[in-house]
Amino acid sequence: MNLFPLVILLVSQPSVDDLLQHLDELYRSEDSHSMMTMEVVTQHWERTLEMEAWSSGEDKTFILVHSPAREAGSATLRIGTEMWNYSPATNSTVRIPPSMMTGSWMGSHLTNNDIVKEITYSEDYTGEYLDTPSSGEAEDGMLYLALYPEPSTAVVWSRIECAVNRETLLPQWERYYDARDRLIKTITFSEVREMGGRTIPSVMRIQPGDEEEGSTTVTWEEAIFDAGVSEDVFSLANLQSGGGM
Amino acid sequence: MGGTVKLAWRNIFRQRRRSALTVLSMTGGFVLSSIAIGWMNGSYDNMILFFTNSRTGQIQLHAPGYSDDPSIYLYMDDLAGIARELNSVPSIENWTPRVYAGALLASRDQGGEPGVFSNSAGVMVTGIDPELEEMATGFSSTLVSGEMLGTTAADSMLFAPGSILLGQELALLLDASPGDSLVLMSQAVDGASAGRRYEVSGIVSTGNTELDRSTAYITLADAQLLFGLGDAVHEIAVMTGSLDLVEGTLEDLRTATSRRDVSLEPWQVFAREFYNGMKADETSLRITIGIILAMAGLGVLNTILMMVLERRREFGVMKALGAGPGRIVTLIVTEAVQLALVSIAAGGILATLGLLYLSRHGMVLEQPLDYGGFTFSEMVAAISPECYWLPAVCILFTAVLVSLLPAVRASRTDPARSLRTV
Numbered sequence: 222m223n224l225f226p227l228v229i230l231l232v233s234q235p236s237v238d239d240l241l242q243h244l245d246e247l248y249r250s251e252d253s254h255s256m257m258t259m260e261v262v263t264q265h266w267e268r269t270l271e272m273e274a275w276s277s278g279e280d281k282t283f284i285l286v287h288s289p290a291r292e293a294g295s296a297t298l299r300i301g302t303e304m305w306n307y308s309p310a311t312n313s314t315v316r317i318p319p320s321m322m323t324g325s326w327m328g329s330h331l332t333n334n335d336i337v338k339e340i341t342y343s344e345d346y347t348g349e350y351l352d353t354p355s356s357g358e359a360e361d362g363m364l365y366l367a368l369y370p371e372p373s374t375a376v377v378w379s380r381i382e383c384a385v386n387r388e389t390l391l392p393q394w395e396r397y398y399d400a401r402d403r404l405i406k407t408i409t410f411s412e413v414r415e416m417g418g419r420t421i422p423s424v425m426r427i428q429p430g431d432e433e434e435g436s437t438t439v440t441w442e443e444a445i446f447d448a449g450v451s452e453d454v455f456s457l458a459n460l461q462s463g464g465g466m
Numbered sequence: 467m468g469g470t471v472k473l474a475w476r477n478i479f480r481q482r483r484r485s486a487l488t489v490l491s492m493t494g495g496f497v498l499s500s501i502a503i504g505w506m507n508g509s510y511d512n513m514i515l516f517f518t519n520s521r522t523g524q525i526q527l528h529a530p531g532y533s534d535d536p537s538i539y540l541y542m543d544d545l546a547g548i549a550r551e552l553n554s555v556p557s558i559e560n561w562t563p564r565v566y567a568g569a570l571l572a573s574r575d576q577g578g579e580p581g582v583f584s585n586s587a588g589v590m591v592t593g594i595d596p597e598l599e600e601m602a603t604g605f606s607s608t609l610v611s612g613e614m615l616g617t618t619a620a621d622s623m624l625f626a627p628g629s630i631l632l633g634q635e636l637a638l639l640l641d642a643s644p645g646d647s648l649v650l651m652s653q654a655v656d657g658a659s660a661g662r663r664y665e666v667s668g669i670v671s672t673g674n675t676e677l678d679r680s681t682a683y684i685t686l687a688d689a690q691l692l693f694g695l696g697d698a699v700h701e702i703a704v705m706t707g708s709l710d711l712v713e714g715t716l717e718d719l720r721t722a723t724s725r726r727d728v729s730l731e732p733w734q735v736f737a738r739e740f741y742n743g744m745k746a747d748e749t750s751l752r753i754t755i756g757i758i759l760a761m762a763g764l765g766v767l768n769t770i771l772m773m774v775l776e777r778r779r780e781f782g783v784m785k786a787l788g789a790g791p792g793r794i795v796t797l798i799v800t801e802a803v804q805l806a807l808v809s810i811a812a813g814g815i816l817a818t819l820g821l822l823y824l825s826r827h828g829m830v831l832e833q834p835l836d837y838g839g840f841t842f843s844e845m846v847a848a849i850s851p852e853c854y855w856l857p858a859v860c861i862l863f864t865a866v867l868v869s870l871l872p873a874v875r876a877s878r879t880d881p882a883r884s885l886r887t888v
Binding site: 261263264267291295306313314315317318320321324325327328457 | 539572579584585649658661663
């Protein structure tokens with residue numbers, strides 16, 4: 222499906238726009254269904270959650286926690302910018318208020334906003350190639366990009382630097398900087414695998430700029446794309462019943 | 467010298483009207499500044515006591531670093547042990563432990579689905595010991611509707627709904643009233659999710675809207691269980707009952723808790739904003755007192771200058787009779803000092819009466835003062851040594867200072883000329 226642009230891209234260094242388009246296409250799908258684990262390490266505790274996730278288009282997500290046992294059945298439903306959490310312990314669904322969107326999702330280093338906001342690199346950012354990243358040496362076989370959010374893109378960072386493998390055109394890392402040029406977080410992509418017909422990194426690690434804050438690692442165990450997910454999954458009723466449709 | 471004092475007295479009584487005028491202006495200055503000082507001290511002492519007694523206490527205990535960056539992870543273990551140490555300090559009247567944790571609190575929409583809580587708000591959950599909190603801060607006086615928290619059995623079984631108190635503005639935000647069902651979602655200190663259903667027990671209004679918009683109260687035992695804190699707490703507020711006892715109590719507490727890693731702070735530190743706001747006001751009031759004293763001094767200068775000018779002839783006669791310039795200077799200064807002493811005595815009596823009245827009844831402020839979210843609409847005076855010695859020293863000092871100049875002028879009087887012209 223993506224072969225045609227990929228061929229063009231492989232011939233020479235792609236244009237920035239083509240590359241951003243390509244990065245957007247990597248994870249985009251009509252729908253998806255995946256199993257993943259999320260390992261959260263903080264100064265004070267560590268825990269691993271096993272989760273199942275469904276998505277439809279760009280704006281619907283349903284995430285169900287399977288383990289640990291205490292959390293099993295906890296679920297998050299997101300429709301557009303609305304977000305709901307279900308807790309089996311209290312058998313209740315709570316809407317996340319806008320004021321809490323910058324808060325942590327499930328205690329991880331992902332914010333609720335990270336779950337809710339669909340970022341389209343090619344539309345929300347303008348990019349340019351860099352010869353070397355602003356920290357560290359340039360590696361062979363790597364393309365470096367600086368992405369600047371469009372004025373209409375409401376984010377707390379003012380610049381993202383990313384490294385993309387020149388051959389596979391897969392992302393290697395993204396570094397987020399604030400207006401004062403401080404590193405806010407680093408996202409590292411690794412373990413490229415074939416999943417659901419796509420060859421993509423299966424591990425994503427989110428590391429806050431302050432390393433003392435720990436890190437979150439999300440590993441996709443399995444994923445199926447475009448296999449058809451019922452719209453009923455993305456409903457409050459499904460959330461209340463503990464998911465699993 | 468004895469002669470000079472006697473002569474000075476005679477001179478004072480010779481011109482009763484003029485002397486009475488001088489005494490009046492000096493007494494007025496004394497009374498005004500004395501009351502201003504008493505008012506200032508009294509109001510601030512009262513405000514500090516009111517402010518600290520209503521919530522913060524005069525001393526607070528935290529885990530080191532908590533005050534700078536409050537975090538659920540910075541807690542003090544072994545409340546029972548700390549309690550023994552607190553109880554060993556006799557100047558501590560009351561103390562109350564607290565747990566603080568951020569959480570999401572949500573209520574149902576009217577007619578919404580039973581399990582769906584759409585009205586949600588981020589809140590600071592405060593775990594309090596209902597009995598200790600009541601003794602320390604009289605918390606029940608803030609209750610607007612419903613009931614205070616009881617020490618219910620539900621604390622030990624998280625499956626039954628717990629009791630929760632809401633700040634008034636928070637209750638509005640959540641559209642919740644006593645009896646309504648709420649759900650709380652948060653995270654325990656071990657990272658696990660923490661959640662519980664609650665029934666609103668009551669609504670409180672502390673007078674601090676910022677606080678009341680963001681705070682919900684549950685019992686300490688409930689909070690410790692919910693957030694996995696064991697017997698740890700985040701804060702202990704200590705009440706000494708009087709500001710004068712704070713420093714000594716702080717020292718005693720430091721000794722009592724010396725083997726623990728806790729940080730002790732007096733109200734000046736943890737209520738910095740409040741303290742600084744008051745300091746700023748105190749400075750402006752001190753300037754006002756300075757102006758009152760300066761005006762009283764000018765009055766003294768005026769009357770003494772008049773007195774000297776009127777008596778040029780008299781000084782001429784004294785000089786003609788052989789009085790040296792030093793004698794005349796001493797005489798005039800003695801007169802001024804005697805007038806000042808009379809004024810201080812009279813002013814002391816009047817100021818005491820005024821201060822006594824103001825310490826009982828206070829004065830209602832047209833524009834209420836706002837410190838740290840608390841509103842003060844009445845100011846009450848307090849009598850302190852400062853109310854007497856400060857104006858007394860000022861009046862005596864100005865009396866001597868302002869009488870010196872005309873006295874020196876008078877001593878230089880040329881007897882022949884002054885006798886001729888006046």
